[in-house]
Amino acid sequence: MLGLWWANTAAVAGLDGWLTGAGRITGLLAGYAIAVLLLLMARIPALEHGVGSDRLTRWHSMGGRYVVGLSVAHTLLITWGYAVTEDTDVVGETVTLNLSYPDVLRATVAVLLLVGIGVASARAIRPRLRYETWFHLHFYTYLAAWLAFGHVLATGNEFIANPSARLAWYALYITVALVLIWYRVLTPVRQAFRHRFTVTQVVEEGPGVVSVHITGRRLDLLRAEPGQFFRWRFLTRELWWSPNPYSLSAVPGRNELRITAKGLGDHSRILARLRPGTRVLAEGPYGSLTAGRRRRRRVLLIAGGAGITPLRSLFESIPAAPGDLTLLYRARATGDLVFRHELDGISARRGARLHYCVGPTSVVGDPFASRTLAALVPHLRDHDVYLCAPSAMTAHVIASLRAVGVPPGRIHHESFEF
Numbered sequence: 001m002l003g004l005w006w007a008n009t010a011a012v013a014g015l016d017g018w019l020t021g022a023g024r025i026t027g028l029l030a031g032y033a034i035a036v037l038l039l040l041m042a043r044i045p046a047l048e049h050g051v052g053s054d055r056l057t058r059w060h061s062m063g064g065r066y067v068v069g070l071s072v073a074h075t076l077l078i079t080w081g082y083a084v085t086e087d088t089d090v091v092g093e094t095v096t097l098n099l100s101y102p103d104v105l106r107a108t109v110a111v112l113l114l115v116g117i118g119v120a121s122a123r124a125i126r127p128r129l130r131y132e133t134w135f136h137l138h139f140y141t142y143l144a145a146w147l148a149f150g151h152v153l154a155t156g157n158e159f160i161a162n163p164s165a166r167l168a169w170y171a172l173y174i175t176v177a178l179v180l181i182w183y184r185v186l187t188p189v190r191q192a193f194r195h196r197f198t199v200t201q202v203v204e205e206g207p208g209v210v211s212v213h214i215t216g217r218r219l220d221l222l223r224a225e226p227g228q229f230f231r232w233r234f235l236t237r238e239l240w241w242s243p244n245p246y247s248l249s250a251v252p253g254r255n256e257l258r259i260t261a262k263g264l265g266d267h268s269r270i271l272a273r274l275r276p277g278t279r280v281l282a283e284g285p286y287g288s289l290t291a292g293r294r295r296r297r298r299v300l301l302i303a304g305g306a307g308i309t310p311l312r313s314l315f316e317s318i319p320a321a322p323g324d325l326t327l328l329y330r331a332r333a334t335g336d337l338v339f340r341h342e343l344d345g346i347s348a349r350r351g352a353r354l355h356y357c358v359g360p361t362s363v364v365g366d367p368f369a370s371r372t373l374a375a376l377v378p379h380l381r382d383h384d385v386y387l388c389a390p391s392a393m394t395a396h397v398i399a400s401l402r403a404v405g406v407p408p409g410r411i412h413h414e415s416f417e418f
């Protein structure tokens with residue numbers, strides 16, 4: 001992008017030259033970054049498995065801030081630069097640009113949409129939104145990319161007289177669109193026809209927590225691994241329009257998958273009312289919290305609350321000799337522990353250590369202080385650690401592990417926050 005600008009700019013002179021130059025660069029970078037952001041969220045299996053969905057989401061949200069910042073800067077700088085060139089005021093130039101330049105009004109709408117999505121994703125607002133609202137709001141990014149696309153080619157000096165640059169720009173956006181359609185639309189539909197996912201039963205695991213058992217044909221072809229998740233679209237009147245992510249809570253079988261959800265909001269609560277026979281679209285498997293990441297013989301799994309789901313399936317399946325596998329499961333109260341019977345059984349069968357850390361920190365102390373952890377898990381430094389918990393607990397546990405010398409490359413974590 002910078003090369004395009006460089007090749008097209010003979011000299012930068014005067015205030016207007018600097019403003020317009022900066023406006024062009026920020027615009028080119030914003031246009032390129034939108035394409036990259038969309039690609040990060042295209043559910044490309046190599047990225048989902050290699051990088052991990054939650055890291056991709058973090059990159060996407062960080063990149064999103066840059067895109068919003070660059071787009072706003074581009075709009076302001078170009079308008080100001082043109083106003084200086086034409087010796088007019090910024091408001092008048094804004095009206096002229098939007099009404100007389102091709103496709104600029106559409107691009108302005110695109111910037112407003114991006115700012116709206118950015119505001120809704122801000123840390124202060126995001127926790128107040130429902131998953132579904134947040135998810136659907138992001139569809140406006142596609143609209144924004146489409147609205148902004150034309151003005152780049154119609155008004156960008158770098159493209160007007162440069163057929164190769166136009167071709168590259170088309171190629172970039174068409175590739176991104178095809179990848180999105182392939183992985184986010186066609187793949188789930190193809191999987192639904194191929195595997196015919198259907199709910200077989202819903203089992204209450206504890207207060208507000210249910211397991212949904214899903215059957216299907218030749219599920220082994222999915223190559224799902226313990227620790228991974230799918231985005232599930234249950235085809236009922238209330239749930240068909242939102243594909244919420246839930247991890248596999250049992251080792252995936254040839255004909256059955258199981259997920260377990262804590263009822264936090266509309267989607268997760270309605271799962272308890274699903275009827276056997278309900279058809280399901282499943283997107284996945286995603287996630288890199290899998291046995292393949294492990295480097296050492298000893299493995300420590302640390303679960304907080306609903307984070308037990310992916311770790312429950314790893315606890316059952318990750319290869320480990322007796323004594324080499326430990327699970328720490330943190331819950332606020334004994335009643336909040338799920339799979340207790342199953343976990344006790346797995347622990348006995350595999351010779352694995354299992355510690356329930358139950359109760360408020362003010363009463364039971366901090367089980368994840370580095371000293372406590374080191375005392376609880378012999379040879380702690382020599383473990384691969386898998387962690388799935390709420391963000392505050394995750395940050396605290398990672399700091400403690402780092403303090404006792406577990407290198408970051410051996411701490412594998414996934415967040416349920418979106």
Ligand SMILES: Cc1cc2nc3c(=O)[nH]c(=O)nc-3n(C[C@H](O)[C@H](O)[C@H](O)COP(=O)(O)OP(=O)(O)OC[C@H]3O[C@@H](n4cnc5c(N)ncnc54)[C@H](O)[C@@H]3O)c2cc1C
Pocket residue numbers: 053126127128129130131132229244245246247248259260261262263264265266267268269306309310415416417418
């Ligand atoms: C990769 C991944 C795997 C997941 N696996 C599981 C799983 O196995 N079991 C499970 O129970 N959940 C899991 N989740 C979380 C689950 O997807 C969401 O809790 C659920 O989709 C929220 O939808 P809802 O309509 O029930 O709640 P909403 O109506 O969207 O939310 C209600 C309220 O709860 C808050 N909230 C909802 N979910 C969360 C969350 N995860 N963290 C913090 N605040 C939240 C919202 O901000 C909102 O204030 C996973 C999430 C991800 C990203």
